[in-house]
Amino acid sequence: MYEGIVQDLIDELGRLPGIGPKSAQRIAFHIVQTESFDVTRLSEILRDVREKVRFCSICGNVAEQETCSICRDPRRSPATICVVEEAKDVVAIERTREFRGLYHVLGGAISPIDGIGPDDLRIRQLLQRLADGVVTEVIIATDPNLEGEATATYLTRLLMQPGLRVTRLASGLPVGGDLEYADEVTLGRAFEGRRVIEH
Incomplete structure (x- = not known):
């Protein structure tokens, strides 16, 4: 002290x-x-x-204007929405330069222990964004932990509708990791997400 x-x-x-x-x-x-x-x-x-700084009125990402720079970008595809827990997750995905769609920030994950239920997240706003039928795919990119999995499961059930493809980011072994140090869940996911090696 x-x-x-x-x-x-x-x-x-x-x-x-x-x-x-x-x-x-x-x-x-x-x-x-x-x-x-x-x-x-x-x-x-x-x-x-x-x-x-405020939150984007469309996706919930951090912004200095009414909407964030990603939602204002006409080059982004409005047909795909990637759902993440927090605004910092948007930054992580943007760094990959692999995703060219739009985002939806939930503002957390379902966690009964912490008293966070579906009504505490921005799920209603997500459903409003899907109402016009423009979106053809929703990618669920919640964290691969207990709360993230609960949120992904809830969203998957909620979003199953004709004409809408719901996908989940693959998870598994990190590059440079050793199998002996991987936990059972990570190894299980790696086996589930295995793919054919092209010749």
Whole structure:
């Protein structure tokens, strides 16, 4: 424990997701000890983020306007929607440069333990987007964990309708991984998703 304002800074940093006590302490001391660290700039950016960033009215991705840059892009295919849990998942998929459709951000995953049910997610908005019949495929790209699987199963049942193809991202062994370290679920998925090797 440190005195006064230094401990307050460590406590506040420690409240951020993914930052434990040691990381919070390391960041706090970096801010305190590094004279070139621009605290004013950081505080301005934090204030701007809070004031200017919102969620896209169409897909739920982060945006600085009413709609995000992906929804505004006329080169994107409106026939395919990729459903993800969080806005950070959009960034991960965009980095692959493999997907040219649109997104739908649910805002989480079904988790009864945490009190999150289907009504707490942006599922109703997804159904509204599908109502006009333009979308021909929905790709479910929720996380391959218990909550993500529950969400994918719920969505699959809900979306089964004529003329709409519902797919799930494949999951399995990571590149560079060893079989001996893979868990049973990952190995099982790898076997389910195996494909024929073309000659």
